[in-house]
Structures are given as structure tokens and as C-alpha cells.
Amino acid sequence: SNYCDFFEGTEKLLEIWFGRRNESSTVNCDLRSVPRSTWEKILKLVKCTIISFKKNDYLDAYVLSESSLFVSKNRIILKTCGSTTLLHAVKPLIYVVRDMTDFDMVVDIFYSRKNFMRPELQDKPHTSFEDETEVLDELFDGSAYCLGRINRDCWYLYTLNPLEDFIGVQVPDQTLEIIMQELDPKVMKIFTKEVCSSAKEATQKSGIDKLLPGVVIDDYLFEPCGYSMNGLFKGGYYVTIHITPEPEYSYVSFETNYPQESYSDLITKLLKVFVPGKFIMNLFANKFIMNLFANKLSVTNCMYHSMEFRGFSRKELQFSHFKNYDLTYALFAKAPS
Numbered sequence: 001s002n003y004c005d006f007f008e009g010t011e012k013l014l015e016i017w018f019g020r021r022n023e024s025s026t027v028n029c030d031l032r033s034v035p036r037s038t039w040e041k042i043l044k045l046v047k048c049t050i051i052s053f054k055k056n057d058y059l060d061a062y063v064l065s066e067s068s069l070f071v072s073k074n075r076i077i078l079k080t081c082g083s084t085t086l087l088h089a090v091k092p093l094i095y096v097v098r099d100m101t102d103f104d105m106v107v108d109i110f111y112s113r114k115n116f117m118r119p120e121l122q123d124k125p126h127t128s129f130e131d132e133t134e135v136l137d138e139l140f141d142g143s144a145y146c147l148g149r150i151n152r153d154c155w156y157l158y159t160l161n162p163l164e165d166f167i168g169v170q171v172p173d174q175t176l177e178i179i180m181q182e183l184d185p186k187v188m189k190i191f192t193k194e195v196c197s198s199a200k201e202a203t204q205k206s207g208i209d210k211l212l213p214g215v216v217i218d219d220y221l222f223e224p225c226g227y228s229m230n231g232l233f234k235g236g237y238y239v240t241i242h243i244t245p246e247p248e249y250s251y252v253s254f255e256t257n258y259p260q261e262s263y264s265d266l267i268t269k270l271l272k273v274f275v276p277g278k279f280i281m282n283l284f285a286n287k288f289i290m291n292l293f294a295n296k297l298s299v300t301n302c303m304y305h306s307m308e309f310r311g312f313s314r315k316e317l318q319f320s321h322f323k324n325y326d327l328t329y330a331l332f333a334k335a336p337s
């Protein structure tokens, strides 16, 4: 292969919601007032840089040299792959928010990732989830979970403990994440400079542009290969896709907070576009989501009825109930033909 030896596509993913104890004086409660130069300093600690930017009325979306950063009024999502050190940024980030805005509390936090392909190539504290947990425990009162099989495919999650005065996110919120591996090399070839000369060409050739209607796309095709995109919708919804196409360690992640009563059509489309050998799915949904849909069934409930995808067998299915969110975790692998 003429590709470099190894790249860890598996992202570390951090989502933090901020709030204010005393709602009466919300002078500056907007994370978007933090200047880009400050984000750049924080990202330096993570060992990545901003390579593209797009915004709408709800979201500032940055494409990074390693994945993405989304900043809304009261929520930050930072997703970084490779050997980045995302957790080095958490403490400075909290300080910056306290310093530059009038937010004075963390309302909820989620740190998650799939198991790394090559954990030994990570920098501390990312070499193990135990070490990552230790860093987070110094800052928060949280709980650490592992879903799936600890000796095979699994997915780690750290989230805030619901204390007595816990309020949590009070708006409808759901996040779907699909993490795909062992992808069809023919499809992966699209995300190389050999086949496509621009990100737009890769977006169209692959069918990514047809996955979700009405999305405004900021895409990037890396040299010699690799692809990232952020997509923005009206209403503060986003989608983000990151692709490591090398056949030896191919990895594609898809994440969106775009609300759907059932995600099965979207996941079926995704599987057609990327043709993975295996994938994990995690879906968070809070109770306010029900208000968006006529039949008042929770999104998680709907997933339960449609957890089958043609050509795949389900290896794992776990439901978790947290204080504010329901979580569905599942692992699928290509069924032998």
C-alpha cells in the first residue's frame, strides 16, 4: 500500500452543555462570543487546528485537521481523531467559558469513544479509558460505562452524575452516532485525491449529499486521502461525517442531532452509501423529544421495533436509562452470505 502505516480514525467525542444558576441576568450566555483565536489556543492543546468554518443562526461549525468542533449558544461538541489529546482541553475550556461568558455551571457532559484499534499509539491519558476517567473525575462528579464486550468491540461513555439539584438539558435533544469499520474499499477509494479532485466531487459521487435533505455542507478532502464534512440545518441541527479510507484500518463516523421519529431509513441509506463490514450505533434521546412527534412514543422505543438491517446480524443490543436520556447501543456485523 502507498498509504502511511496507520491512522486511528476512532474519535474521542466530548459534548458539554452549560447553564446559569441564576437565570435572571443572562448578560452574556452565548459560547459563540468566545473568539476564534481562543478556540485555536484550546485546540493547540489537543494537537489539532481549524481548517474550515461555516455558521448559521444557531451554530458555529469548524472542520478541524482531525475532525470537528461545533459551538452553539450553550453547548460545545468537540470530536477529534488520530492521536489528538482531547482531554487536555477540558479544564482550559471550562475556565475560558467561566471567564468569557456568564455561564457558571456545567449542565451535562458526555465523553465517549469506541475502543481504539491501536490504543498503544495514543498519548496519555488516552491510552486507556481508566486513565481518561481519572482525568474527568478530577473535574466532574461522573460515571464511567463500557457498552459492548470489553475484550472486543465496545464503546465507552463518561457522563455527569445526577445530583440532587441536577437540572440537565431541558430542551428536546437526541444524538445518533453510527461508527462503521471494515468498509468496502471501492467506496473508500472515492475519498482519495486519486479518484476525486475536490471534496464536493467526493460528496456527490458517494451520495453523502443525498443523505439528509436541506443540509448546507462544509466538506474537505485531505491529501492524499481522507474526508471530513460538517452539515448545518435550520433549527440548530448538524451532521458530521469523518472518513479514514485506507483499507487496512478503514473507519467512518456519522453523527447527527437531526430529529427523526425512527432512524431506520437514515441508517439504511448510510449502509448503502458506505457498505461497512460492521458498525456500532448509539442513540441518545431525552424525554422532551417526544413533544416533537405526533405519536408520543420515545425515539428509543421506536428503535426497539426497527433494529434490523438487511444483510447484517445484530451482535449486541443494550438499553440504558439515565436521569435525562435514554440510550440505545447496538453492534451489527455483516451476515455471512
Ligand code: PUT
Pocket: 013, 015, 110, 112, 173, 174, 175, 284
Ligand atoms: N455524544 C453524546 C450525545 C449526548 C446527547 N446529545
